[in-house]
Amino acid sequence: MEKIRINSCETHIYRALDEVTAKTENFPDMEKIYTEEELSTVCDYCAQAAIYVVSNT
Numbered sequence: 001m002e003k004i005r006i007n008s009c010e011t012h013i014y015r016a017l018d019e020v021t022a023k024t025e026n027f028p029d030m031e032k033i034y035t036e037e038e039l040s041t042v043c044d045y046c047a048q049a050a051i052y053v054v055s056n057t
C-alpha cells in the first residue's frame with residue numbers, strides 16, 4: 001500500500017483528512033506534532049507551521 005503523509009496546519013486539517021481518506025478509502029491517522037524538530041515543519045497547503053501529520057499507517 002502506498003504510504004501517505006501530509007503535514008497540515010489547523011486550517012487545512014480537514015482538507016488533509018479528506019485527501020487521505022479519498023486516496024486510501026480508509027479513515028486516516030491523525031497525529032499532533034509535539035517535538036521541536038517537527039514543529040518547524042510547514043503545512044503542505046500553505047506557509048503556516050504544521051501542527052498535525054495525517055497518514056495512512
Ligand SMILES: [Zn+2]
Pocket residue numbers: 008009010011012043044045046047048
Ligand atoms: Zn495550511
